Amino acid sequence: MPELPEVETIVRGLRNHLIGFTINSIDLQRKDLRFPIPKSLNKSLNGKKIIDIVRRGKYIIINNEDKQTILLHLGMTGRIKIRPINTKKVKHDHIIIKLNSNQEIVFNDSRRFGMVDYIDKIDYRNHKWIKFLGPEPLGSLFSDNYITTYLSKSKSPIKNVLLNQKFVAGIGNIYACEALYLAGVSPNRIANSISRNRSKKLALAIKQVLNKAIELGGCSIKDYVQASGEIGYFQQELNVYGKYGKKCTLCICNSSIKKIKQSGRSTFFCSKKQT
Incomplete structure (x- = not known):
């Protein structure tokens, strides 16, 4: 999607x-x-x-x-x-x-x-499709205070929270996996156990991943192409998504990328880097 x-x-x-x-x-x-x-x-x-x-x-x-x-x-x-x-x-x-x-x-x-x-x-x-959406992740409303407060009330795994469009609008499976990897946060970590410090790191990672992906025209893995017909190029920058079994690139853990299912969706992560 x-x-x-x-x-x-x-x-x-x-x-x-x-x-x-x-x-x-x-x-x-x-x-x-x-x-x-x-x-x-x-x-x-x-x-x-x-x-x-x-x-x-x-x-x-x-x-x-x-x-x-x-x-x-x-x-x-x-x-x-x-x-x-x-x-x-x-x-x-x-x-x-x-x-x-x-x-x-x-x-x-x-x-x-x-x-x-x-x-x-x-x-x-x-409109009924729009009015319940959370803030834009690249906007000012997606602030440290907002994130920390929201996460403190949630007992769900953080990966599931990131996919909840009522929390933040627009993030899907690819960018949730990539942001959690950059922030060093396990997708299984319960949201209300994440400290304010780590929440800030996660927010920065989300913005970094999204901005880079926009700069490269998005991610063409399956069907997506730009309106011009050109493909996106962010798939060349992926660290974990779709990398099951491959070596973790940004740490010296000598581990390989793991894959689990969360709410019916594949999650890719490094169990050593992400805690």
Whole structure:
């Protein structure tokens, strides 16, 4: 699933192709993805100029001049593509937004776990998918005090807490594993046992990993590509994710990377470096 760095990279790549341009039509190739696609999407947004595109957690938010919003989540395998208008469709092209720039923005999703919704003249921050999200990990609200206070009340393993979007928005399995490794914190450690000092180190590690991943265009392990079609390159910087059995790179423990299951997801870590 695309995580914060991948979605941020896509949003940045779309800005020059969307902002200031008008939607001529929206071609829906099916009625639903994970949920039904709003029937009013095409009729309501045609002829409207796009004025902004932002990210919140793993969501893409496209706003127009009429205070209407397209809310999009890529799901497991979703891709956004930019191409010349009326390009031949390929399999799994589900939503095609045609612009007055002679380009079209295409949402392609092979597994159809993506989500799209239309919001009319209501602040998107109050939408049911958005309103319960925690702070942005690269924002000022994700502070030392916030982290320490939240963790002190949790009896869950810290890896599970990092994946809880109510705690922090946008972090997924890859970046949780990598941040915990850099911070030297075991994924099994119970959250309320983490000291304030270690919480600060973890916060710094999260920001470091995410910023580096954004700089490199995200992580292309399976389906993800940037809106331009280019792959991301952060997979070349991974220390533990997907490295089961390989030597730990950042310490002299002579140990190998371990793999366990937590809440149905694979966790990769070094049992010597991370305590």
